[in-house]
Amino acid sequence: MPLPRHARDMPALFDTHCHLTDEPLAGRLEDVLTTARKHGVHRIMVPGYDPESSRRALALAARHEGICAAVGLHPGRLEPGAAFPASGLRTLLAAGSARAVGEIGLDYAGPDHDQRHQREVLEHQLDFAREFDLPVILHCRKAFQPLLDILRQHPGIRFVLHAFGGGPEMAAAFLDLGGYIAFGGGVTRPNARRVRRTAPMVPADRMVLETDAPYIGSHTVPKPLLEPRHLPDIAAALAALRGMEPEEIAAVTTTNANRLFRIAANS
Numbered sequence: 130m131p132l133p134r135h136a137r138d139m140p141a142l143f144d145t146h147c148h149l150t151d152e153p154l155a156g157r158l159e160d161v162l163t164t165a166r167k168h169g170v171h172r173i174m175v176p177g178y179d180p181e182s183s184r185r186a187l188a189l190a191a192r193h194e195g196i197c198a199a200v201g202l203h204p205g206r207l208e209p210g211a212a213f214p215a216s217g218l219r220t221l222l223a224a225g226s227a228r229a230v231g232e233i234g235l236d237y238a239g240p241d242h243d244q245r246h247q248r249e250v251l252e253h254q255l256d257f258a259r260e261f262d263l264p265v266i267l268h269c270r271k272a273f274q275p276l277l278d279i280l281r282q283h284p285g286i287r288f289v290l291h292a293f294g295g296g297p298e299m300a301a302a303f304l305d306l307g308g309y310i311a312f313g314g315g316v317t318r319p320n321a322r323r324v325r326r327t328a329p330m331v332p333a334d335r336m337v338l339e340t341d342a343p344y345i346g347s348h349t350v351p352k353p354l355l356e357p358r359h360l361p362d363i364a365a366a367l368a369a370l371r372g373m374e375p376e377e378i379a380a381v382t383t384t385n386a387n388r389l390f391r392i393a394a395n396s
């Protein structure tokens with residue numbers, strides 16, 4: 130079967146957020162990576178969400194060309210009352226191959242969340258980012274204002290706001306702090322009005338692409354089935370919203386992701 134036109138002509142795509150450590154992707158990793166490459170996706174950032182997934186993300190990056198990894202503790206993984214696993218995360222970061230601290234952030238949407246504990250753990254990890262000179266991959270639900278407040282207290286932190294679903298004003302506040310905005314399956318959905326309004330106003334040098342597979346679906350692919358190979362659909366949707374060619378979106382978002390994670394373009 131011939132590949133679709135975009136697979137042949139598209140500059141290399143970078144999926145900046147994909148949980149290859151998790152099922153159903155982990156069990157068929159070789160197939161996922163081969164199909165991704167056939168569809169033009171040549172680099173994938175795998176964030177950790179706790180020490181164990183971070184360790185596995187680093188192991189994947191060591192074994193596979195084109196995979197890079199981040200180390201972090203996700204706010205949704207905080208056990209009530211449990212101590213922050215600082216030494217475990219720090220050992221992984223000190224090993225030197227992580228390209229980012231993440232995914233970290235604030236999630237005030239879940240039940241029984243402890244806002245103060247989440248803020249402390251986030252600040253601890255922002256300190257790691259400064260110490261190891263790494264960007265951070267931020268997750269945020271129902272906590273945009275507290276997240277902005279914390280970032281303003283940590284000037285100079287390089288960051289990407291992942292799975293962004295907010296409106297233009299919210300995006301502008303994060304862009305003012307120098308951050309990148311990651312667009313995923315949301316831009317493919319006709320009813321995702323806020324993010325579709327935001328997509329055209331983000332400067333071209335501040336946007337990146339992601340699938341967040343297997344946790345977010347697109348308009349046509351339900352979430353457990355989404356894979357990095359679907360990233361061209363997200364690029365095409367973002368291109369349509371911005372009046373750009375998908376090839377231009379691919380080129381600028383890959384350049385941006387390489388700059389953010391300090392990856393040599395030809396590596």
Ligand SMILES: [Zn+2]
Nearest residue numbers: 146176232341
């Ligand atoms: Zn994630």
